[in-house]
Structure formats: structure tokens, C-alpha cells
Amino acid sequence: MATRLFGARVKRNEDPVLLTGRAQFVDDVHLAGMLHVAFKRSDYAHARLVSIDISEARAMPGVVAVYTAADLGDYWQPSPLLVPPPPVEGAVFNQRTAGQLARDKVRYVGEPMVMVVAESRYLAEDAVEKVMVDYDPLPAVVDLEAGVADTSSLVHDDLGHNIAAHVVQRKGDYEAARARADVVISRRMHYDRGTAAPMETRGVVAQWDALARSLTVWDSTQAPIPIRNGLAAMLGLAERQVRVIAPFIGGGFGPKIMMFYPEETLIPWAAMRLGRPVKWIEDRQENFVAMTHERGQVHDCEMALTRDGQILGVRDIFFHDTGAYDPYGLTVPLNTQCTLLGPYVVPHYTTEFKAVFTNKTVVTPYRGAGRQHGVFVMERLLDLAARELGLDPLELRRRNFIPPDQFPYNNKIIFQDFTELTYDSGDYEPVLDKARAMIGWEAWQAGEGARLRAEGKTVGIGLVMYVEGTGIGPYEGARVQVEPTGKVNVATGIGTQGQGHFTSFAQIVGEQLGVPMTNIYVSTGDTAQFSWGAGTFASRGAVVAGTAIHHAAVKVRDKARRLAGEALEVAEEDVELVDGFAQVRGAPTRRVALAELARQANPLRGAVRADAEPGLEATAYYGPEMGATAFGAHALILEVDPETFNLRVHKYVVVHDCGRVINPLILDGQVQGGVAQGIGNAFYEQLVYDETGQLQNASFMDYLLPTALDVPRIDIGHEETLSPLNPNGVKGAGEAGAIPVGPLFCQALEDAFQGGGLEILEIPLSPYRLWELVTSA
Amino acid sequence: MKPAPFEYYVPRSLDEALALLAEHGYDAKPLAGGQSLVPAMNFRLAQPAVLVDLNNLADLAGIMADGEGGLRIGAMTRQRAVERSPLVAQRAPLLAETLPYIAHPQIRNRGTVGGSLAHNDPAAELPAVALALDARMRVRKQDGERVVAASDFFLGIFTTALEPDELLTEIVFPPLPPRSGVAFEEMARRHGDYALVGCAARVTLAENGKVSDSRLVFFSVGDGPVQAVAAAKTLRGQRPGPAAMRASAEAASQEIDPPSDIHASADFRRHLAQVLARRALTRAVDRASALR
Known part of the structure; x- marks a missing residue:
């Protein structure tokens, strides 16, 4: 190879169009005769619908159609259950999903009730104001514990209670372990709600071509193929009649997975019914209430240890807020159960959760997808235990690491992919040591930290660890094709929302074919380009789609070498692919262009050999037997203004191990973006509901995203413990940055207020909350 | 998040603007930098029937020395211009110190001094500074002019002494006493x-x-x-x-x-x-x- 592409810090292929504003997003689709949609959404968290009067709205100028649930006829149907309940013995799961438009009852503020289609969005919103709804308000279920009380109001009357699910998983015998323990740390911890707040809100444009009898849908989805399949079934079309395009997407983070949101199934339906293209772009106000949320949990947890700091067991019983419906099954709380274990040997573990229906926006995975909560509980318990035992918190962690010779390591707890969570590979001490060195743990404590404290500054340091299950099945596929022009096309079925797929996937292909990056064109998110696959979620793009792409590229490489061997009259083993040519190893002037091989493989005359496929093209699939587990450490030095309780981060370090790195530049970006969201989660972002279920801060004025001024420079170190599960040894990296930030802030803040008896058992924090905690400590 | 329908006027002169305000009264809202009004309209929290856009009234923008050590600032002067003015730094250092705290540069590029004062958001910086500096508000209407002391200008949440047919045209900051x-x-x-x-x-x-x-x-x-x-x-x-x-x-x-x-x-x-x-x-x- 002339240059190695795999592993190189290559600038992103997609950035020129993105940075110059020429990338196509859903809202950039403008079609002749296009209509625009606005929704009348519930003003109440919980109410019976007495009547809906749309007569005045229908009569407004420019209004083409107004639909209520009753107008949908047979098309009204509860959305599909996207993930079935896990195969855990005794698990209870009560499926309740939402129809496209509420009828009889509304269950959260923002639930759509009426769809207005008009000549412009302005006119549609004018008409929405004229929709008259008569509500009979009901008490709202907001608090999780109140929601499971016998006296609670019922989100779903037919269920008779508000428990969406109840799952208990056990490994070993925690009670017996607890009886042997020298120390038991027991606490209640809270993790409140947040929203992903992607820069691009959701959007759908649909066009029905009555002559071709085909439907094209532009959708800001992370999973265009499942959406295509579902829409075809719902609309009574063949899959070949439906094309779903997920163009450039301005951030997905989970809430844009194949949700079959009401808007996602209604816009195509309306386009077919009205015979005109229809567009709906979610505005920011809608996004706050209508795009799914995450993160609300309450944990009663405890850890049993020996005097010398060996973890004997953990018990965690928690409530999980699933919102008004549960279309995404139990992925989030299952991730919490599994991710809690982290890099540690926990011989005895009991974990039990109740998912609770509430009158709030639906909860589905958002970057981390429940992993944060588990890591929060584990890392906080370890810090409290270290304090109780008088041990250094990092030493306590080290003593409990799973040793490197114990992999693959089966945790015996069912993960979101329904297999027992098994760590494929891991080596935790080097990561801890590197993070410790990069933050300067000892030197800071003795030097700079001591000096700042002597000056009266309130400064603290922290370091936490995590393991992240990534790269789960079922499978992805890819097609790689060398054109006679020498250009290489790569098509895969997953969507892309900023992960750099146009670059990292090109690197995987370029590595095998010896073709420069600029000649490799990657297509993602268009069902007309590739018809099979699941989607982009659970940190699986690079692992699963990337491996399928690798296999397809290897097939093309092998065919090119065989054809070149014949053309150059050498053994194919002696052919190497360099800079767009197949050449004889050791005699590079004997060569033939890949483009020429592609042309010869698709002749216009003469016979192609029997059994031979034309062209330099191959398709391959990859389905991992289980996920690949990445891991890492975050470390932080921060300063608190002890009077205003505002924070300043002095230094932030991430040491990350996701196996072999495809592109360090992209990986660094993933980590930085994740940390930014984690910092938001730790100190800025909180969806605040009042007791009636009204969201109090549905705008960026009051829902605080950290800005460039609040997110520090992040020093990133990499270790590479390869995954044995795939040929390139890669693991996922999409969520790692966001996962352990909460407990890290808590640890560093407790260190900053050392001696104050401060214990922080909740996330997110704020200056106000911190003031309350410090003054009451 | 689209505004309700409204009529939109772009007067070419102060007199024209004042005539429009006199004609439309409470139905009209002057549009200065729009950094508060336009979001409120997009949320449909504000639904003025008539917008009178002041952005073409160049005479209302400017920073001038006034007498011995004082300062006059036109109501339509952009906050960013005040922030960057050496004259302001010299004659009204409190104003210069405060400006960078107001939102972000993009917003200060559009936001005006007069707009912020006339809006009187309880969380806004400029009304507090105007009160601290004993600023005087020059107010015009079609057939007259009056000057209102800052202490009489701010009446309550989003409320000032301005009548619907009046415009704030200029703010006068008197010099600070010696040893201040x-x-x-x-x-x-x-x-x-x-x-x-x-x-x-x-x-x-x-x-x-x-x-x-x-x-x-x-x-x-x-x-x-x-x-x-x-x-x-x-x-x-x-x-x-x-x-x-x-x-x-x-x-x-x-x-x-x-x-x-x-x-x-x-x-x-x-x-x-x-x-x-x-x-x-x-x-x-x-x-x-x-x-x-």
C-alpha cells in the first residue's frame, strides 16, 4: 500500500458541503405544489377529549384539509412495538403505543390531536389557532413513586395501574453476600429528564407519483429501511413502491431511530390522499414536547464490600419513567441494568426495575440510552465506599477491575440485544493509568491543587470509569462497486447524522482497494441505493455496517486481483492494489488500472465466463453474535465560585478504548461531542415539569444547552484493545463521551468542598441546587 | 413558530413613523432590533396588528458627546456600537462595562439601546444601568416632545412611561460627579x-x-x-x-x-x-x- 487509509487522521469528505451550507437536509426539499402541515397538540398532560371542533379551521383561507383521529378511518392504528420485551424469566411488559392522533384521551402535553394541511406553514398555524378543543382535565401522573401508588390517576385506564414493566435480574446471591460484608453503602439517587435537542429538528416530506405509483419520503430518520418497510405495510404498497431518503441529518442521538412517529406516518398518507407533496418541519417548540425524551430514573441502590475494598455485590432497585407510552420496549432500563457493572468484578448482583407510565413525553434511547444512569449509580457508590473505607477512590476501582486474562467475560445479565452481556475484550488498568497521568492526579494534588486551595480557591479533581456495550446486531449490509470511470461507489442501508460515515467508510474501502479517498463515494440512508439493514443506533455504524463494508471491499479486491492476475499473467497473490492500479508486487510498472478491469468485467461483446458475475462489484452482510464493549476513563479538574456556585472547568481528560481506530479525527469529534452533551446533562440541561405535567422550560432560553463557552478543550488519549469479533477489531464510539460525565462532576465537586460533608446523589445539578446542597450539608 | 398575520410599514422619516403610531395606536408596535419582539411574535405571545419598522431612521442612531462630560445616544444605536465606542468607554464606563454581558455579539449587532429600554424586560441590563446613571429619556410624538427621567420611565414588567403614539428617540447620560x-x-x-x-x-x-x-x-x-x-x-x-x-x-x-x-x-x-x-x-x- 502506498498510504494506509485505515487509522489515518483524514479530514472528512462531507465537510466542504456541510460547512458551506450546500448539504441537503429535509427542509431543503422544495417541490412544486407542496403543502405544509401544522398540528394542534394537547395543552393538557392528561384529559378526556370531550369534543374537537375543526369547522372554523377548515374554513380558513389556504386550508386544504383538517384531520382528526376519526378522519383517519382504518389508517388510525397504534404505532408498532419497536423492540419486544427481553427474554428474562418473570418479566412483565405492558405494551401501550399511541395512535397517530389522540382520540378519547390525551396523555401528555404536545400529543397531536389534529393535523392541518395548508398552502403554507403560516396559514396552517393560523388555522391551528382556530381548532376548538373541549377538554375534561384529569390529575396528571408526574412523580414516579406517586404513579405506582394505588391512589394514582391512570395513564392507561384499561391497565388498572401505571406499571409498564417489571423486570428482575439476578446474578449470584446478593443477600448472602451482603450478610458477609464488612461495609454496606446504601443510598437513593435521582437522575432527571433531558432532551437530545438536535440542531435539526425532525422533518418529513412526502411525494406520491400517481403515474409511477411510487412514494418518495424524505425523513430525518436514523433508520430509513425499517421506515420504508413499515410505511409500505401501513399504506398497502409494495416495498419497491416506497423510497425513503434520509439525507444529511442535523444530529440524531437516538430520538430519530425508526420511531414511526405520528408525523412520520401521517405526512406520507396525506400526500397520497391529497395528490400533492406535503411537508412538515418540526419547530423547536414542538421538538421540546413531541420528540422523545430520556433519563428519568430513581434508584435505591446499595453496595456490599469487604474491609479491603473488594466488591461483594450490588443491589439496585429503580423506577424508570417511560412517559405516556412504551413503543421502544425496555432498551433504556436494560442498558441501565447492564452498564452499571462497568469494568468491575461484581460477583453478586440483583437488579430490579419498574417502568412507570407518566403523563409526560415518551421516553426512548438518547445517546447513552440508560447507560449513564447505571454508571452514575456504580461510580457514586464506589466514591462513597472509598470515603467510608478510607481508601483512595482510584485504588478502590483498580482492586475491582476484571483482570485482562478473564475475557471474554460473561456478566450473566441480559443486555438490550437479548444476549447475556459478555465483554469481548478489555484491559482496564492502562486506561486508568493513562487518564491519571494525563490529568496529573498526584502532581496536581500536591502542587497546583494545594496551591489554589491555599489561596482560598474551591477546586476539585475527579476520575471515573465506564464500559459501553456497542455494535449490536442484528446485521447490516453493503455494496461496493468499482465503476469503469475508476470511481468507487459504496452503498449501505444505515442513515448518517454527522458521524463522518462518508469518510470512515471510504477509509475502510480505500484500505482494501488502494483507491484514493476522493474517488470513493459513500451513499447512506437511501433505500433506493441499498435495501437491507436496521439503522444507526447503539454505537453500531462503524462496527456493523463498517464490517459489512469491509467484507464487500475484500470481495471486490479479491476479484480485481484475480482478473489482474489473468491480464498480467501472474499469480493473483502477486498482485497488489495501489493508487487505483492493480500491479505486480516488486514490478510496479506492470500494471492495469482498476477502471480498466471494471470495464473488462462488463464487456459489450463476447461471453462472460459461465458463473461469473459482471462488473467489479460485491455485496456483503455482517451480523455480530454479540456486541463489542468499549471502555474508558474521564478525568476532570474544576473550580467552583463558592458564593455564586458557577463552575469553571480547568482541565478535562478522556482516555478511550474502542479497539482499532478507523479515523482518530472523527473519533475525537465523537468524544468531544459526547462530553459536551454529558456536561449539559451534568450541570445545565433539565426538563422541568410542574405537578400538572406542564413542561416549564420548552425553549432554549430556559432549557440550557452548554455552548462553546461552557465546554472546555478536551484532552483525548487512546488505547487500542482489539475486538476479537470482527476482522478490523473495531468497537463503537458514539456514546462514550456522554456516559460518565455526571458522576465525574459529582466526584470533583465533593472533592472541591472537601470536609463539608457534601454528598451529591443526583443529576443534573445547577448553581441553585448546588447552593442548596452545600448549605444543607 | 410562525407569527400571526400583521401589517408592516417601513417609514422613511421620524415624522412618518410618528404619524403611523398616531394612526394605529395600541394596534401598532415599533420594531427596533427585533431581538425580543420577533421571538415573542414567533411564539405568538405578541400579535401586533401593525409593525412600524424603525430601521431606516438613520437619524435615530448615533453616539455624541453632550456638554461637559455627558453623552447622548440615539435610540436606534446598536448595542454593539455602544460597546465598541471609545467615547462611551470614557464618558459612561458603566455602560461600556455592562454591554458585553448582554446576550451574544450576534444579538448586540441587531439589538438597540432604545429597544431594550422601551421593552423594559425585568431581566435586562440596560434599564438598571440607565437608572443607576440618572439617564434622561427624550420622547417624541407627532405634536410634541418630552424628557422623562429614568426614575419615572420604568413603570413595571414590560411597561414604561411611553404612550402608544410616542417613540423613545434619544437617551442622555449626564456626567458622573467627581470622585465617582x-x-x-x-x-x-x-x-x-x-x-x-x-x-x-x-x-x-x-x-x-x-x-x-x-x-x-x-x-x-x-x-x-x-x-x-x-x-x-x-x-x-x-x-x-x-x-x-x-x-x-x-x-x-x-x-x-x-x-x-x-x-x-x-x-x-x-x-x-x-x-x-x-x-x-x-x-x-x-x-x-x-x-x-
Whole structure:
């Protein structure tokens, strides 16, 4: 190879169009005769619908159609259950999903009730104001514990209670372990709600071509193929009649997975019914209430240890807020159960959760997808235990690491992919040591930290660890094709929302074919380009789609070498692919262009050999037997203004191990973006509901995203413990940055207020909350 | 998030603008920088039937010296222009110190001084500064002009002494007395956010080094800029040491009646008011002392 592409810090292929504003997003689709949609959404968290009067709205100028649930006829149907309940013995799961438009009852503020289609969005919103709804308000279920009380109001009357699910998983015998323990740390911890707040809100444009009898849908989805399949079934079309395009997407983070949101199934339906293209772009106000949320949990947890700091067991019983419906099954709380274990040997573990229906926006995975909560509980318990035992918190962690010779390591707890969570590979001490060195743990404590404290500054340091299950099945596929022009096309079925797929996937292909990056064109998110696959979620793009792409590229490489061997009259083993040519190893002037091989493989005359496929093209699939587990450490030095309780981060370090790195530049970006969201989660972002279920801060004025001024420079170190599960040894990296930030802030803040008896058992924090905690400590 | 229908006028002269306001009365809303009004319209919280766009009235923008040490600022002057003006830095240092705290540069590029004052958001910085500096508001209507003292201008939440047919055209900042120091403090969750609490301080020292006059004006703690009159008085005639300033700040925090919301309780706001007042007074005194 002339240059190695795999592993190189290559600038992103997609950035020129993105940075110059020429990338196509859903809202950039403008079609002749296009209509625009606005929704009348519930003003109440919980109410019976007495009547809906749309007569005045229908009569407004420019209004083409107004639909209520009753107008949908047979098309009204509860959305599909996207993930079935896990195969855990005794698990209870009560499926309740939402129809496209509420009828009889509304269950959260923002639930759509009426769809207005008009000549412009302005006119549609004018008409929405004229929709008259008569509500009979009901008490709202907001608090999780109140929601499971016998006296609670019922989100779903037919269920008779508000428990969406109840799952208990056990490994070993925690009670017996607890009886042997020298120390038991027991606490209640809270993790409140947040929203992903992607820069691009959701959007759908649909066009029905009555002559071709085909439907094209532009959708800001992370999973265009499942959406295509579902829409075809719902609309009574063949899959070949439906094309779903997920163009450039301005951030997905989970809430844009194949949700079959009401808007996602209604816009195509309306386009077919009205015979005109229809567009709906979610505005920011809608996004706050209508795009799914995450993160609300309450944990009663405890850890049993020996005097010398060996973890004997953990018990965690928690409530999980699933919102008004549960279309995404139990992925989030299952991730919490599994991710809690982290890099540690926990011989005895009991974990039990109740998912609770509430009158709030639906909860589905958002970057981390429940992993944060588990890591929060584990890392906080370890810090409290270290304090109780008088041990250094990092030493306590080290003593409990799973040793490197114990992999693959089966945790015996069912993960979101329904297999027992098994760590494929891991080596935790080097990561801890590197993070410790990069933050300067000892030197800071003795030097700079001591000096700042002597000056009266309130400064603290922290370091936490995590393991992240990534790269789960079922499978992805890819097609790689060398054109006679020498250009290489790569098509895969997953969507892309900023992960750099146009670059990292090109690197995987370029590595095998010896073709420069600029000649490799990657297509993602268009069902007309590739018809099979699941989607982009659970940190699986690079692992699963990337491996399928690798296999397809290897097939093309092998065919090119065989054809070149014949053309150059050498053994194919002696052919190497360099800079767009197949050449004889050791005699590079004997060569033939890949483009020429592609042309010869698709002749216009003469016979192609029997059994031979034309062209330099191959398709391959990859389905991992289980996920690949990445891991890492975050470390932080921060300063608190002890009077205003505002924070300043002095230094932030991430040491990350996701196996072999495809592109360090992209990986660094993933980590930085994740940390930014984690910092938001730790100190800025909180969806605040009042007791009636009204969201109090549905705008960026009051829902605080950290800005460039609040997110520090992040020093990133990499270790590479390869995954044995795939040929390139890669693991996922999409969520790692966001996962352990909460407990890290808590640890560093407790260190900053050392001696104050401060214990922080909740996330997110704020200056106000911190003031309350410090003054009451 | 699209506004309700409205009529839109772009007057070419102040007289034309005043005529439009006289004609449409309460139905009309003047549009200055639009940084508060346009979002409110997009949320449909504000639904004015008529917008009178002032952005073509070049005569309303400008920063001029006024008499001995004073300053006149046209109502349509962009906040960013004030922030960058050497004349403002020299003649109204409190204003210069405050401007960078207002939102973000992109917003200050459009936002105007007059727009902020006429809007009187209780969390806005400029009304508090205007009150602290005894600014005078020049107000025009079709058949007349009047000048309103800052202390008479801000009447309550989003309410000022302006009548619907009147426009704020100019703000006059008188010179500070000799041996005066000023300072500004605010606490916001993120830089550029509306403050949880903010405070402008002004201290004048006598020849003997004792405080002859002082002023403490808070924002985000009430219906508009809130002056802590009694607390400021406690400093007068005193030598401005740490204890005196702490006592004055403490008194100020008890004198105000701040609201609770999701970002801070009334008690936390009181706590912050005491901290910020002490810090602001301390810096104002340091600056005044340096001028002695």
C-alpha cells in the first residue's frame, strides 16, 4: 500500500458541503405544489377529549384539509412495538403505543390531536389557532413513586395501574453476600429528564407519483429501511413502491431511530390522499414536547464490600419513567441494568426495575440510552465506599477491575440485544493509568491543587470509569462497486447524522482497494441505493455496517486481483492494489488500472465466463453474535465560585478504548461531542415539569444547552484493545463521551468542598441546587 | 413558530413613523432590533396588528458627546456600537462595562439601546444601568416632545412611561460627579443568558474619602430595575471599608423581594444579590478611590 487509509487522521469528505451550507437536509426539499402541515397538540398532560371542533379551521383561507383521529378511518392504528420485551424469566411488559392522533384521551402535553394541511406553514398555524378543543382535565401522573401508588390517576385506564414493566435480574446471591460484608453503602439517587435537542429538528416530506405509483419520503430518520418497510405495510404498497431518503441529518442521538412517529406516518398518507407533496418541519417548540425524551430514573441502590475494598455485590432497585407510552420496549432500563457493572468484578448482583407510565413525553434511547444512569449509580457508590473505607477512590476501582486474562467475560445479565452481556475484550488498568497521568492526579494534588486551595480557591479533581456495550446486531449490509470511470461507489442501508460515515467508510474501502479517498463515494440512508439493514443506533455504524463494508471491499479486491492476475499473467497473490492500479508486487510498472478491469468485467461483446458475475462489484452482510464493549476513563479538574456556585472547568481528560481506530479525527469529534452533551446533562440541561405535567422550560432560553463557552478543550488519549469479533477489531464510539460525565462532576465537586460533608446523589445539578446542597450539608 | 398575520410599514422619516403610531395606536408596535419582539411574535405571545419598522431612521442612531462630560445616544444605536465606542468607554464606563454581558455579539449587532429600554424586560441590563446613571429619556410624538427621567420611565414588567403614539428617540447620560466609581456584576447560568441576578453600583466619595453618595440598582429581582434605596443610604457618610460594604449589601438583599422560578428560588436570588452587591460596591469604591 502506498498510504494506509485505515487509522489515518483524514479530514472528512462531507465537510466542504456541510460547512458551506450546500448539504441537503429535509427542509431543503422544495417541490412544486407542496403543502405544509401544522398540528394542534394537547395543552393538557392528561384529559378526556370531550369534543374537537375543526369547522372554523377548515374554513380558513389556504386550508386544504383538517384531520382528526376519526378522519383517519382504518389508517388510525397504534404505532408498532419497536423492540419486544427481553427474554428474562418473570418479566412483565405492558405494551401501550399511541395512535397517530389522540382520540378519547390525551396523555401528555404536545400529543397531536389534529393535523392541518395548508398552502403554507403560516396559514396552517393560523388555522391551528382556530381548532376548538373541549377538554375534561384529569390529575396528571408526574412523580414516579406517586404513579405506582394505588391512589394514582391512570395513564392507561384499561391497565388498572401505571406499571409498564417489571423486570428482575439476578446474578449470584446478593443477600448472602451482603450478610458477609464488612461495609454496606446504601443510598437513593435521582437522575432527571433531558432532551437530545438536535440542531435539526425532525422533518418529513412526502411525494406520491400517481403515474409511477411510487412514494418518495424524505425523513430525518436514523433508520430509513425499517421506515420504508413499515410505511409500505401501513399504506398497502409494495416495498419497491416506497423510497425513503434520509439525507444529511442535523444530529440524531437516538430520538430519530425508526420511531414511526405520528408525523412520520401521517405526512406520507396525506400526500397520497391529497395528490400533492406535503411537508412538515418540526419547530423547536414542538421538538421540546413531541420528540422523545430520556433519563428519568430513581434508584435505591446499595453496595456490599469487604474491609479491603473488594466488591461483594450490588443491589439496585429503580423506577424508570417511560412517559405516556412504551413503543421502544425496555432498551433504556436494560442498558441501565447492564452498564452499571462497568469494568468491575461484581460477583453478586440483583437488579430490579419498574417502568412507570407518566403523563409526560415518551421516553426512548438518547445517546447513552440508560447507560449513564447505571454508571452514575456504580461510580457514586464506589466514591462513597472509598470515603467510608478510607481508601483512595482510584485504588478502590483498580482492586475491582476484571483482570485482562478473564475475557471474554460473561456478566450473566441480559443486555438490550437479548444476549447475556459478555465483554469481548478489555484491559482496564492502562486506561486508568493513562487518564491519571494525563490529568496529573498526584502532581496536581500536591502542587497546583494545594496551591489554589491555599489561596482560598474551591477546586476539585475527579476520575471515573465506564464500559459501553456497542455494535449490536442484528446485521447490516453493503455494496461496493468499482465503476469503469475508476470511481468507487459504496452503498449501505444505515442513515448518517454527522458521524463522518462518508469518510470512515471510504477509509475502510480505500484500505482494501488502494483507491484514493476522493474517488470513493459513500451513499447512506437511501433505500433506493441499498435495501437491507436496521439503522444507526447503539454505537453500531462503524462496527456493523463498517464490517459489512469491509467484507464487500475484500470481495471486490479479491476479484480485481484475480482478473489482474489473468491480464498480467501472474499469480493473483502477486498482485497488489495501489493508487487505483492493480500491479505486480516488486514490478510496479506492470500494471492495469482498476477502471480498466471494471470495464473488462462488463464487456459489450463476447461471453462472460459461465458463473461469473459482471462488473467489479460485491455485496456483503455482517451480523455480530454479540456486541463489542468499549471502555474508558474521564478525568476532570474544576473550580467552583463558592458564593455564586458557577463552575469553571480547568482541565478535562478522556482516555478511550474502542479497539482499532478507523479515523482518530472523527473519533475525537465523537468524544468531544459526547462530553459536551454529558456536561449539559451534568450541570445545565433539565426538563422541568410542574405537578400538572406542564413542561416549564420548552425553549432554549430556559432549557440550557452548554455552548462553546461552557465546554472546555478536551484532552483525548487512546488505547487500542482489539475486538476479537470482527476482522478490523473495531468497537463503537458514539456514546462514550456522554456516559460518565455526571458522576465525574459529582466526584470533583465533593472533592472541591472537601470536609463539608457534601454528598451529591443526583443529576443534573445547577448553581441553585448546588447552593442548596452545600448549605444543607 | 410562525407569527400571526400583521401589517408592516417601513417609514422613511421620524415624522412618518410618528404619524403611523398616531394612526394605529395600541394596534401598532415599533420594531427596533427585533431581538425580543420577533421571538415573542414567533411564539405568538405578541400579535401586533401593525409593525412600524424603525430601521431606516438613520437619524435615530448615533453616539455624541453632550456638554461637559455627558453623552447622548440615539435610540436606534446598536448595542454593539455602544460597546465598541471609545467615547462611551470614557464618558459612561458603566455602560461600556455592562454591554458585553448582554446576550451574544450576534444579538448586540441587531439589538438597540432604545429597544431594550422601551421593552423594559425585568431581566435586562440596560434599564438598571440607565437608572443607576440618572439617564434622561427624550420622547417624541407627532405634536410634541418630552424628557422623562429614568426614575419615572420604568413603570413595571414590560411597561414604561411611553404612550402608544410616542417613540423613545434619544437617551442622555449626564456626567458622573467627581470622585465617582461604578461597577457592574451579574450571575448568569451561561455567558449571555438572562442573569439570575444582576447589579449596578455607583459610589461617589467626598474629599475626605467618606461616601457622599451611592446607588445600587438590581435587575432580575422584580418588575424592572430595582433600586435598593435604604441599603445605599447606609453607606453615606461612612468610610467604605469591607464591613460597611458587606452590611450595605446584606441590607440590600433584604430590601428586595425577588421572585422564584425554575433556575433560582427567592432565597438563592437574595443570596446572590448580597454577593454581587458586595462585589460591585467594592470595585466601585476602588475605582472612586483611584480618582481621589
